[in-house]
Amino acid sequence: MFDHTLIQTTPPETMPRTDADPFTREWIAALPESDASLAKLGDAVWLDKYDSIAVMRHDPIRTILPDWRRFTSTAKPFYDPFTLVPPILVVQDPPEHTVARDALMRFFSPAALAPWRAAFAQEADRVIDAALARGTVDAVADIAAPFVLKVFPDMLGLSEEGREFILDFGDAAFNTVGPNNAIFQASFERAAPAFEWVDRNTTRETVVPGGLADKILRLSDEGIVTMAEAEFLVRATLAAGFDTTVLGIANIIGGIVNFPENYPLMRAEPALAKNAVNEMLRYDPPARMQGRTANLDVEVGGIQFRQGDQISLLLTAAGRDDRRWQEPERFDVRRTGANVGFGGGIHLCMGQVLARMESEAIIDALVRKVAAIEAAGPGERFINNAAVGWKHLPVRLVPA
Numbered sequence: 001m002f003d004h005t006l007i008q009t010t011p012p013e014t015m016p017r018t019d020a021d022p023f024t025r026e027w028i029a030a031l032p033e034s035d036a037s038l039a040k041l042g043d044a045v046w047l048d049k050y051d052s053i054a055v056m057r058h059d060p061i062r063t064i065l066p067d068w069r070r071f072t073s074t075a076k077p078f079y080d081p082f083t084l085v086p087p088i089l090v091v092q093d094p095p096e097h098t099v100a101r102d103a104l105m106r107f108f109s110p111a112a113l114a115p116w117r118a119a120f121a122q123e124a125d126r127v128i129d130a131a132l133a134r135g136t137v138d139a140v141a142d143i144a145a146p147f148v149l150k151v152f153p154d155m156l157g158l159s160e161e162g163r164e165f166i167l168d169f170g171d172a173a174f175n176t177v178g179p180n181n182a183i184f185q186a187s188f189e190r191a192a193p194a195f196e197w198v199d200r201n202t203t204r205e206t207v208v209p210g211g212l213a214d215k216i217l218r219l220s221d222e223g224i225v226t227m228a229e230a231e232f233l234v235r236a237t238l239a240a241g242f243d244t245t246v247l248g249i250a251n252i253i254g255g256i257v258n259f260p261e262n263y264p265l266m267r268a269e270p271a272l273a274k275n276a277v278n279e280m281l282r283y284d285p286p287a288r289m290q291g292r293t294a295n296l297d298v299e300v301g302g303i304q305f306r307q308g309d310q311i312s313l314l315l316t317a318a319g320r321d322d323r324r325w326q327e328p329e330r331f332d333v334r335r336t337g338a339n340v341g342f343g344g345g346i347h348l349c350m351g352q353v354l355a356r357m358e359s360e361a362i363i364d365a366l367v368r369k370v371a372a373i374e375a376a377g378p379g380e381r382f383i384n385n386a387a388v389g390w391k392h393l394p395v396r397l398v399p400a
């Protein structure tokens, strides 16, 4: 655990500084471009308002993400020790992190998830058929959210009633990755019933016996984790695994609508579904940033960090880095090359196989059933300190 008395609150002499606030509603509504614009100031910049550093370039971010020895996850910019969010995994380093990660990972491997593929495909078909019957729909409220709120809670074995609360819970959780501002506070007020729902519906007594949540809670019987930790693990999957995937699916549809040349390619070659997910993770990544703190004085890619510097790695800006990507402002499903949208190293998104399966199920149903997807009015961006994407995205679906 990093000693918080070492945290730096004065700007380094050599780094560019800015008084910009990247957590206003206006800034957030203009993501990812607003974050990417910080790269004009330098590869990294000191945020005067938050006494911390933002890093904008793909290469140093790619280097720092897995380097837990030099960049700890146990202290982060904006971290609130009194947070209601489960204090496990993303805020741990080895060896504690390894125990929790290994315990949970066995349920999220490709082999463990494979049996769910058919149910995902069936639900994706149902959701797209219902959307087609209406013609003009909101890609978030009518496609991404109902799909994710059905398939993942079914898998976990959660109550059918009140599942929509999970999105408010995730919204609040993601706000804690940023500063305790008005956006954060409003989401916590909104999420009060959601926190209660989550508390009530993630216990041994309330989850469906034999479901995934039940299996995670039973890890405590084996002595792998304590009961309290097992409950944190269930809640961590709720906090991390819903809003992200809903946003991710809608962000793919947003990319298709704004760059219509992609959709005919995807229909002609269904294998491009995988690329479409990767391209979304670069172009409009649902997870805006990851926090770390430097354990020592260290230089990465020409950026000089001091022990105790708190660092936000802006995945949004990394995806638009013109040193890494040609024409970064273009959504192109033919693009190849690894991006950092799922993080990297020991904290690499634990639900990435699941998120990919969910997204690919929707894309697969779309390309089979829908001839064209067009914008049906201006969308509205989701306002959250650290979760990026569409809150509403009106689209018109033309049947195949």
Ligand code: HEM
Pocket: 065, 073, 089, 090, 091, 101, 108, 236, 237, 240, 241, 242, 244, 245, 248, 285, 286, 287, 290, 291, 340, 341, 342, 343, 344, 346, 347, 348, 349, 350, 351, 352, 354, 355
């Ligand atoms: C498109 C959807 C998703 C995106 C963009 C995303 C993104 C990320 C990122 C960037 C991290 C790295 C955190 C860090 O480095 O500190 C992460 C970690 C994590 N994700 Fe995801 N995620 C998504 C979906 C999911 C799903 C469906 C789950 C469900 C299980 C999930 C569970 C987790 C967990 C538990 C961690 C923490 C892992 C650790 O610290 O070892 N995520 N995710």
